[in-house]
Amino acid sequence: MEPLFLNPLFMDRIWGGTALKDKFNYNIPSKNTGECWAISSHENGDCTISNGEFTGMTLSHLWNNEKHLFGNVNGDKFPLLTKILDANDNLSVQVHPDDEYANINESGELGKTECWYIIDCDDDAEMIFGHNAKSKQELVQMINDNKWDDLLKKVKIKKGDFFYVPSGTIHALCKGTLVLETQQNSDTTYRVYDYDRRDNNGNKRELHVNKSIDVTTTPHKVPDNVYSKILDKSFELTTFVDNNFFSVHKLNTFGKCSFEHDKPFSLCSVLDGKGSLICNAKEYQLNKGCNFIIPATIDNFNLDGNLEMIISHI
Template sequence: MEPLFLNPLFMYRIWGGTALKDKFNYEIPSNNTGECWAISSHENGDCTISNGKYKGMTLSQLWNTHREVFGNAPGDKFPLLTKILDANDNLSVQVHPNDEYANVNENGELGKTECWYIIDCDDDAEMIFGHNATSREQLSQMIANNEWSDLLRRVKVKKGDFFYVPSGTIHALCKGTLVLETQQNSDTTYRVYDYDRVDDNGNKRELHVNKSIAVTTVPHIENNNTYNTASTDSFNRTTFVSNEFFSVHKLEVFGKCNFRHDKPFSLYSVLDGNGTLTTSTSSFELTKGDNFIIPSDLDEFTLDGNMEIIYSHI
């Protein structure tokens, strides 16, 4: 079996820019392109396979008709979604529901736990992560009174940082950040605050204050940012998070290294550098911006080159 390469999809966002073209040489549709849906089977953005015998099929079609490719993993939906986000301006302050709330209130949608790897950012970049309310009543009151500077927690970010963003976390990327996002396969976002900005037609974007208050974790829970790194002469592998939703790792390749693959499937994104991926029957050139899936029956493969890769699996 070969790796499955994906054709990415691009989304206009009011806060987007041109970094996806400038940094990855992607062909973007506008100068306000905020999101690259790099590996996605969601109905709002379903990537197609670009190589091999499944070329031309969407990822959702492949999941539904050839589940053996994914190790017969359970579930009605492909569980993960990989994006690259260009925050050329501040994103809305937002929060995502968990599986139970989304299933009831969003027509069976999955919840949205996600995580961010900072690919690049401005020197003074920051993000909103968490809040200072001690009760849901206080949260509701501070939102109603527009006490954003007192309510929202801001943290500095730098290139190479990682943030785990469980459902229920108030958060927002801020201007000047380029991020790889690994998330549950969901497109449900509740906006708490959007800086009172308007679109090209003078309209403010919809807010979802009541739902936001209902799903926000109160009080905010800080994450334990302890990572494990394994090193050899040809690669470093850092495990950022491993839980019921996904495991996410950074792979820094600086030579030739052999890997055994024992997961139902794994999602790979090349963030920098170039090299090759070799199986028992084929070899594939890899370059910055490539996104692919290692299927269940690709038990062994070799990476060779100088690359920075983020990969994930269930």
């Protein structure tokens, strides 16, 4: 069985830019391309397979009809989604619901717990992560009074940082940030504030203040992330998060290395370098910007080269 390489999809965003072309040489549709949906089976962006017997088929089709590729995992939806985000300008201040709230209020959609790996950023880059309200009542009052500077927590960021963003967390990427995002397979975002900016037609984007208030965790809770690392002469594997939603790792390789694969499936994105993937005596070239899935039918694989990758699985 072969790995599944995917054709990425691109989304224009008011805050997007050209970094996806500049950094990854993707063929982006415009100078306001904000999102690369690199590995996705969501109805709003369903990637197709680019190699092997499943060429041209969508990931959702394989999930629904070839469940053995994914370890026969239960569920109506492929559980994860990988994006690369180019924040050429500030994203809206937003929050995501959990599974229960989304299921009731968003027609059966999953909730959205996510995480960010900072691929690159400006020297003075920051992000909004959390809020200062001590109670739901204070949260409502500060929003109604437009006290955004008092309400929102800002943190400095740098290349290589990792942030775990549970549902209920108020957050926003800010200008000058390139991020790989691993998330639940959901497209539900509640905007609480958007800097009063307008689109090219002079319209403000829709806000979802009441739903935002409903789902925001109050007071803000800082996730307790404990990283672990495996060092070998040929690779370095860092585990950023390992929970019921997903496990996310960064893998750096320094030549030839071998790995057993005991997961239902693994999502892989090459952030830098070049090399090759060897499965079942067949070699596949890997370059910056490649995105692929190692299915359950592959028990082991080899990597050769100097690569920086993000790997995730359930």
